[in-house]
Structure formats: structure tokens, C-alpha cells
Amino acid sequence: MLHPDRLLPADPATRDIARSLFSSVQNLPIISPHGHTDPAWFADNKPFGNPTELLITPDHYVFRMLYSQGISLEQLGISPLDKNSVGSADPKDVWKIFASNYHLFRGTPSRLWLDHVFADVFKISKLLTTDTADEYYDTIDSLLQTQPFLPRGLFERFNIEVLATTESPLDDLNHHEVILNSDWQGRVITTFRPDPVLDPEFEGFQENLSILGELTGKDTRSYSQYLAALRDRRAFFSAHGATATDHGHPTARTANLSPSESEALFNKVSKGNFSSDEAELFRAQMLTEMAAMSLDDGLVMQIHPGSHRNHNAYLFDRFGRDMGADIPMQTEYVDALKPLLDRFGTEPGLSVILFTLDETTYSRELAPLAGHYPCLKLGPAWWFYDSPEGMRRIREQTIETAGFYNTVGFNDDTRAFLSIPARHDMSRRIDCGFLAKLVVEHRMMEQEALEVAELLAYSLAKQAYKL
Amino acid sequence: MLHPDRLLPADPATRDIARSLFSSVQNLPIISPHGHTDPAWFADNKPFGNPTELLITPDHYVFRMLYSQGISLEQLGISPLDKNSVGSADPKDVWKIFASNYHLFRGTPSRLWLDHVFADVFKISKLLTTDTADEYYDTIDSLLQTQPFLPRGLFERFNIEVLATTESPLDDLNHHEVILNSDWQGRVITTFRPDPVLDPEFEGFQENLSILGELTGKDTRSYSQYLAALRDRRAFFSAHGATATDHGHPTARTANLSPSESEALFNKVSKGNFSSDEAELFRAQMLTEMAAMSLDDGLVMQIHPGSHRNHNAYLFDRFGRDMGADIPMQTEYVDALKPLLDRFGTEPGLSVILFTLDETTYSRELAPLAGHYPCLKLGPAWWFYDSPEGMRRIREQTIETAGFYNTVGFNDDTRAFLSIPARHDMSRRIDCGFLAKLVVEHRMMEQEALEVAELLAYSLAKQAYKL
Amino acid sequence: MLHPDRLLPADPATRDIARSLFSSVQNLPIISPHGHTDPAWFADNKPFGNPTELLITPDHYVFRMLYSQGISLEQLGISPLDKNSVGSADPKDVWKIFASNYHLFRGTPSRLWLDHVFADVFKISKLLTTDTADEYYDTIDSLLQTQPFLPRGLFERFNIEVLATTESPLDDLNHHEVILNSDWQGRVITTFRPDPVLDPEFEGFQENLSILGELTGKDTRSYSQYLAALRDRRAFFSAHGATATDHGHPTARTANLSPSESEALFNKVSKGNFSSDEAELFRAQMLTEMAAMSLDDGLVMQIHPGSHRNHNAYLFDRFGRDMGADIPMQTEYVDALKPLLDRFGTEPGLSVILFTLDETTYSRELAPLAGHYPCLKLGPAWWFYDSPEGMRRIREQTIETAGFYNTVGFNDDTRAFLSIPARHDMSRRIDCGFLAKLVVEHRMMEQEALEVAELLAYSLAKQAYKL
Secondary structure, three states: OOOOOOOOOOOHHHHHHHHHHHHHHOOOOEEEOOOOOOHHHHHHOOOOOOHHHHHOOOOHHHHHHHHHOOOOOOOOOOOOOOHHHOOOOOHHHHHHHHHHOHHHHOOOHHHHHHHHHHHHHOOOOOOOOOOOHHHHHHHHHHHOOOHHHOHHHHHHHOOEEEEEOOEOOOOOOHHHHHHHHOOOOOOEEOOEOOHHHHOOOOOOHHHHHHHHHHHHOOOOOOHHHHHHHHHHHHHHHHHOOOOEEEEOOOOOOOOOOOHHHHHHHHHHHOOOOOOHHHHHHHHHHHHHHHHHHHHHHOOEEEEOOOEEOOOOHHHHHHHOOOOOOOEEOOOOOOOOOHHHHHHHOOOOOOOEEEOOOOOHHHHHHHHHHHOOOOOEEEOOOOHHHOOHHHHHHHHHHHHHHHOOOOEOOOOOOOOOHHHHHHHHHHHHHHHHHHHHHHHHOOOOOHHHHHHHHHHHHHHHHHHHOOO | OOOOOOOOOOOHHHHHHHHHHHHHHOOOOEEEOOOOOOHHHHHHOOOOOOHHHHHOOOOHHHHHHHHHOOOOOOOOOOOOOOHHHOOOOOHHHHHHHHHHOHHHHOOOHHHHHHHHHHHHHOOOOOOOOOOOHHHHHHHHHHHOOOHHHOHHHHHHHOOEEEEEOOEOOOOOOHHHHHHHHOOOOOOEEOOEOOHHHHOOOOOOHHHHHHHHHHHHOOOOOOHHHHHHHHHHHHHHHHHOOOOEEEEOOOOOOOOOOOHHHHHHHHHHHOOOOOOHHHHHHHHHHHHHHHHHHHHHHOOEEEEOOOEEOOOOHHHHHHHOOOOOOOEEOOOOOOOOOHHHHHHHOOOOOOOEEEOOOOOHHHHHHHHHHHOOOOOEEEOOOOHHHOOHHHHHHHHHHHHHHHOOOOEOOOOOOOOOHHHHHHHHHHHHHHHHHHHHHHHHOOOOOHHHHHHHHHHHHHHHHHHHOOO | OOOOOOOOOOOHHHHHHHHHHHHHHOOOOEEEOOOOOOHHHHHHOOOOOOHHHHHOOOOHHHHHHHHHOOOOOOOOOOOOOOHHHOOOOOHHHHHHHHHHOHHHHOOOHHHHHHHHHHHHHOOOOOOOOOOOHHHHHHHHHHHOOOHHHOHHHHHHHOOEEEEEOOEOOOOOOHHHHHHHHOOOOOOEEOOEOOHHHHOOOOOOHHHHHHHHHHHHOOOOOOHHHHHHHHHHHHHHHHHOOOOEEEEOOOOOOOOOOOHHHHHHHHHHHOOOOOOHHHHHHHHHHHHHHHHHHHHHHOOEEEEOOOEEOOOOHHHHHHHOOOOOOOEEOOOOOOOOOHHHHHHHOOOOOOOEEEOOOOOOHHHHHHHHHHOOOOOEEEOOOOHHHOOHHHHHHHHHHHHHHHOOOOEOOOOOOOOOHHHHHHHHHHHHHHHHHHHHHHHHOOOOOHHHHHHHHHHHHHHHHHHHOOO
């Protein structure tokens, strides 16, 4: 099922070089410095549930495509918020719907990842169709109960050197604590994602402020204590392995207000008495405050802006957040980041990794910014662009201006644990194909390409995230 | 003149696969679900005029390029509005100008379409140059008078299964009536394009409202009767074969006003007493009203936004609309469509096909929207992008997120009837090349590619437009 | 070091055609109609300084990349404005830093240009590394003192037919005068770049107005005399060979104010009493005034909009302008140019060459505009896009709509004199590769491709710039 030359360029000379480059990085350990897997899996090491619960229900790539063709989320076993209307879709029925619609994924990265998982993790050698749906389900279901398919077993088999999860600052990091205190050697670290307490428009923001206060013993309606509470939580996260923060604001806007302006703004925000513009300004200022704290504690900042979250009003009301209806928006960086850069742009200790859902910024804004400011680095193709064509575009549109050394390698950014090797495999193949093209066009020597392939597959991520 | 491998990828292995895919779709009937040919041709079945009148004067792709190099529209035989200054360019002289400037079209799709028409329709085996201009003109001119070159003869020879034209809601559809009542079996249907009565800034809007009233016997200065009149005309179009509407607003903006707000806005608009913002809001609300009517009558909506019409003030004053000076503008969809989607986005009966002249929206907005909302589909590369590179870009930038099944195949969108086979041929070749690349990179199995090639060439259009 | 097939497509059939096309243009003379070399070099014909002063310090492409990786400008021998803090970096030490960081340029056009210069100009056959740094430095340093490496010798060896520099309207053009009056036959012309006296926000604008008055004997606080002074300086530049003007405004905005509105605006601007919006409007109006003057004196207009200049506040304060911190911004042309086009768009005598740093405008705005308006031409890939991938993108995204004949060939736009042959070589190779793809896909005949290759390499620039 998995062809050894998959995703490599078609031209024979280029493919030969790509093959050679890929063979040098294929078996490097996986650095997964940013993602959304569940640390409980590795803390508890219990068997995963059934195939549907593992591979379909949590994967918004998968159910958004099925939904787009008229299959309701209820049919896919996703429960509405109103518990009275909880569906009772049988996981095996859901799997059948998925199997009989597997053609919808043709041409998508989901298809490539899923085929990789089926073939490489579960050793199934048939195509998923309506006819093979039962066989697939039963095979996977029974394998999941066996020792090698427990979370830690898969982690080791996947050759993961380090895996970062992402948690709310209100999380007790109990699972990470369990992992740290266990005799298991797997390295699972957390990432500090403070949106719930930095974004006044985040659901439950006021309550989150209160919880933050309880967790830290600070009065989080006082600006200075609020900042101190954030510092406390960052330290707590660092102690549980975090080397980075992550920020998912609607825009990349930053601000550089005076302390008194910031405090006055906080006083409105923390009372729930603010306009949409004030919320945006507060988020902007808080990005700059996060940079200030990073200068002290060394956490690397990741900025993931530009998603219109929960665009589908009906789904949001009925099912809540994260139902596959997040849609990218135009995003601006040059003006947006200037306040933060004016203040901290030349500080040697700062490191900010930029991501985008707006590919127009690759060559126009992000590569020029990352190719100039010492503190800025360019993250890999994100989300919808974590795909063969998407990865080719980001390389073609950024490397000539930013070079390779202002990028941070690959991260999978996934909650689909089983797909992690598939995603890193895809990234390594596409990068080797890109490098092979440079070699075959005599734009790079093959020896250099070997070095860069290693960097892209392994070392750049390790360095950029201080792992 | 027409190489059998034209437009297929250069790499030999990829080309072999592309050839095989193309051979399977090359002779499928043509579904032309959106275009601007003249139904009178098929109603009357009279010979086309001379080569100039058929191939140059009505084709804004052709005369815009000649104009860009300093050739006036008068020289090309296009008549100014002021009848006193009507030119009298001899069609054969115009043809000579065209022929002696044929090099200007190098690298453009017009060149490929024209060569296709010359070689395939008229069986001319020489390159068009100043030297061969006369021979071309005379050959085409005399063939046009023969039976096989009458409109219906060409329609059949082109293997067109269905051809949709586009009419104003004020059109009497007399030509379609004639076709329907004739014993000719060709299927030529209409499309409901209500811009002249929905857009307060359309030339003659007030008069159009009055005509709409006369046609329907409604008082079209009353909002409820205006809506009723629109419903009447939609029913009239449906009865003449229409399965779709088409909307060419400056933006994709929609609105979701209350009935009383809509009525108040209509009262200003219908009195000619409105600001530019109010005109935009009215268009926005009317898109939503059109969606409401589509839920009742099942017409598929097409939205073609984002053109700055008639940008050249001098040409507009002198020659009127559609003189090759329509220039694309940045277009936004994510916020613009939300009001319509909030109201009708989850209605199973709604189908909206989105087009764009702003390619930046392919991966950022349109593919994510079409890959989520059941009612949204992504139209093919439009206008300037109906070209080899343009078609490759839309596939590379949308399929990974939207999949193939949220797209609607190809439409030619042309008023150049003779180019229809050339355009569908180009589209099928480029799509087969795209699929061949997926196959040769082991991203899709060849059997799947065969199925998808058929869908893209034929079935998706048929399904999406309910044909 | 320089492979004969470098930058040509990998596919063997395509490469064969590309090779053949390239061999036909490889040795054509260089037309360099827009750039920033120093005319003093050719006036004085003194030896260039050391390798660092020639190749690193003035090249913002080079030092921005080094700076992005934490190497300070002081370390690179760049002097802060505050003379008390002038560094005294030894040029050889700077060269060593550069050499030991040469890997940073992998994948960038700088690397390709530098390798070309090293191999082709200085005949060095080793890779630049820390180990070879001294050898490189010494070889280049001693060659620079020899006759063939004097500026005029290199100019001739590079086979430059004409080279345009760019000067402020306040420049005395003394160096051009010296060249004109010398018995040297090299053609070095100037370009009129009036930003310092057109842009109210340019550093020293008020003083510049005064100097303009002194140079021309006009009262440049009177609008009519200010315009007359500009006309004088244009005539002065024309007399020194200028065939073009160049405009580097933040946006492409133009205006079409009445004479009295223009005068009122000038009266505010010339007193230093204006808002940011008024400065923008004045720049906009002055672009239109420049078009008016071009109609009289025949100078071709170049518009280079869309750069956020001096984005790094720290560097700007410490080192001044042009320190590698210019970052592109989103740029709009369709509305922006309409006022100018409404007034002069159909004048046969006007020629305006458009450039962009916002690649999204290639297919959406610039190709449609250049493919329609007789006065508009599309410039080559600019700045960060003067690169293999950048040049491929502009061809793929513009030619299908604008054709080849609405483009102006290549210009190097460089202050790095030694890189000029490398840049033209790269451009010719990429264009031949692009044309070869059209040929191998049967979208263009090989004979036509030969003609177009010549145009792109030589004739289009000569025609567009009236050289």
C-alpha cells in the first residue's frame, strides 16, 4: 500500500537525489515540539478505545469533509451539548459511514495519513471501502487492546524523542506530573497556551480569571497581580517541561502601551466591561507582555493567528467549539508585530515563531521579517497547508528570502496521535524533494542538501524549541 | 497543428499516465452549465457572419490584448455609442490587423483556443500570420455559409449535451421558447441573472424595476410585490429550462436583515434615493433573499464577485459596458458570506457555487468554506484563470482542503461559441495532468484517478447544476 | 563551480529545449535600465576597495541575512550614525564572519550570485568556507587593483550596452557629466528619482525644497514654480541621458485633483503643516503630475510601491536608512491608479512600468491592468522576487493574461555591480526554462520561443526604456 517513492518528485534524476536524501533522514527520531495529543494517554497507558473513537471522532479534518457532503455530526457519533439529545451512534456504524465515503478524501492529506496509519501501524494491506469496513474495524479494534498498541508502546515504536502537548494555564498538569514521576523514559512535555486568560472574548474568560487567582493565590483583578499570576503559571509549566508558549489570537496584532494604559485597559477587561476593539487591544498588549516574560524565563513564543473560529453558528450552538468550522482569514504581520518588535525586536534572548493561515504573507511579510529580525523564526506550513502542495509552496515562497536557518523544521500540530509518523514522513519526503530540485538544478550541492535535510527533519526543531 | 500531447506534463512517466486518463474522458459529451452564448443562434440556426464578427469583435480577451498594444477599438470595427461616429472598418481589414498581431497572444490561453478552433473546426493547417491572413479569412468565411457550420450543426458536432446561456430577468426568453418548441433535440437552457433588478447601481435600475413590474403585473415599488415579481420570473426561467441563477455583484457580501429593515432599505433604493453603502447592503440582502427563493424553487446559486467593471472611463463613455476593461479586485468571503450562512448554511436544499477573481482566496477562504459547509461548492478557475497555469493553481491550492467532491467540474463561461470544445479540451487535459502527478507521486491510485477524471470532465457539473 | 545547466528545468526534454534557447541569448549584451550602482565608479575608474567594502557592506541582501542570525551590523563594519561610536571592524575579520556563515545563504539567490561572481569574475574554483576565507580575500583583494578589474574594464567585460543609475533630483550629475565628456564609450545614464522632493514625509523634505529652489532659481514655495522647478530638473536629467523616472512611494495611490486643490495642498505641505493623509494625497497627486510631465518630455515612469521602509526602529535610529529592514506590505493598484488612468490612461505618449512587492497582485491586478491599458507595462520580479522561484512565479501568474509584449524584460535593480552579469544570467536561464516548458507542453512553437527569449533578454527592455 505504501510505495517507497511516494511523495517524491516524478522526474527520475530528481527522484534519485530525493531518495538518497530521504534515506538519510527517514529514520531520525521524531521531534514533535507542538501538538495537541492528550497527555492522559501516556500517563495512564490504557488501551485506546475503538477505531471510531480513535480515528474519526476527534479528527476535525475527517469529520469536516464528511459534514461538507451532508453527513451530520450526529450520524458520526458526536454528541450535542444538550445532553438530552445525545445520539447513540454505534461506533461500528460510524466507521461504515466513514468507509463508504472514503473516496471523499482523494487528493487530501488526510487520505495519505490514514493510509499510512492503516498500512504502517495496523499492517492492513487492503484499501478501505464499504466492503472492507468490517474487517478494518475488527482488526484495528482488537489490535488496540494489545500491549504494543498501548500509548507508550506506540510512542516508542514511533521513535518519538520528545512530544509537546498544549495545555490551558488553568490545567493542573497532573498527567505530565504522572509521566515525570513514572519510570517510563518517554519525554512528554507541556506548552503554555494562555488564550483562556489573555483573550477577553474567550468563553468563560471572567471565570478563568477567578480560577487563575485561586490557583496562584493572587488577586487577578489587580493588573500587577494578574501579571504575577501569569508568571507563576509559566514557571509551573516550565517545571513540567514546557519550553514554549503558544498564542492563538484572531490577529497577529501587538501593542506597546505604557504600564498605566495597560492597567487601565485591564481594569475594563477584568470587569467584563469592554468593546471588541478593547478586547483586541488587550490581546495585542498581552502578546507584548508575554514577550517580556519570555525574556525572563526563556520560553519560546509561538503565534498562530488568523483563524475565524467556530464560523458555523448552528454547529457552535449545538456542539460547541472545534467542530471543523474554523476558517482562515486575511492576516497582516508587518504593522501588527511592529509594537512588539519596537520594544523587544533586538533582544538576543527572545525567540518568536510565526505561523500563518494566509499564504499570501509567506513571501510578502513572513520571509522578509524572519530574514531580518534575529528574534523571529518562521514556522512550518500550518493546518490546511500541512500537505504536500502546501509544504512545497511554503518552501518555494520563503526559503529564497528567509533561508533555511530562520525556519524551525517541522511540527505536526496534531491531536491524531497515530498520524504523527505519517506526518513527519510526509514532511521529510516533501523537503527532500524540494532539496533534490535545488540539487538537480545546480542551485545547491548534494552534500549541502544532506546537511539541510537533517536540519529540517530534526535539528532545527530541536534548536528552535530548546529541546 | 494540434499536438496530441499538448498541455500534458513533460515528464515521460507522468505524461503516459495523463495520456491514458485523457483518452478515457476526451470524448465525453460536453456539459456547459454556465456561459454567455447567444440563444438566437440556436433558435434561428442562421449562418454566422464573417470571421471577424464571429471570432474577434465579441471576444473581449482578444480585443483587450490588441487594445493594450495601442490598437484602437475603432480600428477593430467596434462601434462607439455615438452613432454619428460609427466606424466602418472592413471586417477583412480588422482580420488583417488581428493576424499581423497574432504574436501578441503567445503564451495566452486565447492563442491555444484560437489555434484549436482554426485547426479543429476549420481544418486549417498553417499558422495565422500576416501572410496567411487572407487565406484564413476566405476559408472561414466560406465554410460559415455551409450546413455543417450552422449553429445547430456545430452544437451537435461539438457533442454538447447541454448548454446554458445567461439572461436578464427582463428577457422574454423568446429564443429559448423557439428552441423548446422546435423539433431540434439540442438542449439549450437559460440561467437567471438578476443583477439588473437587484443592483441599485446597475445602469437603468429604476427603469428595470418598472419593466419588471410590467412583465409580472406587480407593483415593483412595493417590497413584497417586488419579491413576488422576482419569484415569478424565476418560475418563468425554470419553465424555460433554467436550473441555476447567477450573481455578479462587486463583492460577495451578504446580509441578514429583518423583513422590516429590508423593506425600509428597498423603499430608499426603489426611489433612487440611496448611498453607495446602502446599495451594497441591498445587494447583500438580496443575495440572501435569492438563497431563500432557491430553497423553494431549487435553483442553484452561482456567485461571481470581485470585478471592477468598466475600469477604463474613456472606453466606458465612448463604447459602453464590457469593453475588456473589467479588472479583478481583492475579494473577501469569510465574513461576507456569514450572514447568508448563518441563516441558510445548514439547509440541505441549498446549493451555492462560489467563483473568484482573487486567487488568494483559493486556499485561505474558498477551499476551507467549501470543505465544510454542505451548501457551498467551489466553481472552476474563472476568466483570466481559465488557462493552463490558472487551472493548475486552483487544483493545487484547493483540492487538498476541499477534496474533489466539493467542486463542480468545468464550465467554459464563454460567449465565444466556437471555443467551447477547445476550452473543455484544455480543462480535461490539465485535470488529467494534475491527476497524473498525483498518481506518479503515489498520492492516488490510477483506478481512482480514472474515476475522478470522469467526474471532473462530466459528472460533477451535471450533478452540481442538476442537469 | 558553475554548472552549464544551472537553473534549467530538470526534465531532460525540457532541459534540452531550454539549453538551446539559452545558448541563443546567453551572449546578448546586457541592458540594465534600472539600478543603483554608483556613477562615480565609472567617472573616476579607480580600483574598488577591498572585498568586504565591495561585496558585503553595501549589499543589504547579504547583511540582513547575517543580522537575522544575531550578527550585529557593527561586527560587519557598518558605522553607526553617531560617529563617536564608529566601529573599526577589520575588513578581513568581516570577511571571515561572512565566510563562516556562508551556509546561511543556501537556497537564496544571493548565494547563486555570489558563487557566480567568485567563479566567473574572480575565477576562484573552491567553495567559500571558513578555511578558504583568507585565500578568497587575498585573491579578490589583489585582483581588484589590476587594470581588468577597474570599473570600466568590468563594465566592458560584462558586455553592458547601457547601465542606468538612479539619482535624486538634487544631484548635480557631475559623475555622469564626467562620463559623457570622457573618451570612454561606456553608456552610463541616470534616472530621475524625485521622492526626496515629492514625498512630504521624506527625511529633509523642507530642506530639499529649498535646495531645489536654489538649483533652479525658482521659488519652490510657490506651486507653479515648484512644478516648473521639477520640469527643469527633468530636462537636466534628460540632458544627462535619463530616459526614465522612478517613484518609490509607500503605495501606488494616484489622485486627480483640480489645479486649485493641488495648489492648496501644496501650500500646506510646503509649510510642513500637514497630516499623514495629506502627505499621502500629495504624493498621489504628484504621481499624476509626473505623468503629465512625462507626456511632455517622454520620460518613462517607473512605480515601485509597497515597501515599509526602515521597519526596525532600533537600526534606523542607530544606523539610518537602508539597513536591510524594508519589509513589503499589501499593495493595491486597481483603485489606486484609476485617477491617473482616468486622466492620462489613453494618451499614446505615456508609458508607466509597474512593479510590486505584493505577489498577490500579479494575476489579480497587474496582469489584467497591463493587458488592457496601452500606457501600462509590467516590470520584472522585484527585490526579494529577483530569484529563481520568484521569476518563475511572475511568469506563470502574469503571461497568460498580459502576454509577453506588455512586459519590459529584465532589470537587475542592484547596487552590487559585480552581480549584474550573474543576475542577467539567472533571468535568462529562468526565462528560457519557462519558455521551454511552453514548448514541451506544445503551448508554443520552438521558433516562437526563440523570438520571445531574445525579447525577454534584450529587446523588450531596450524598447520599453527607449534606449
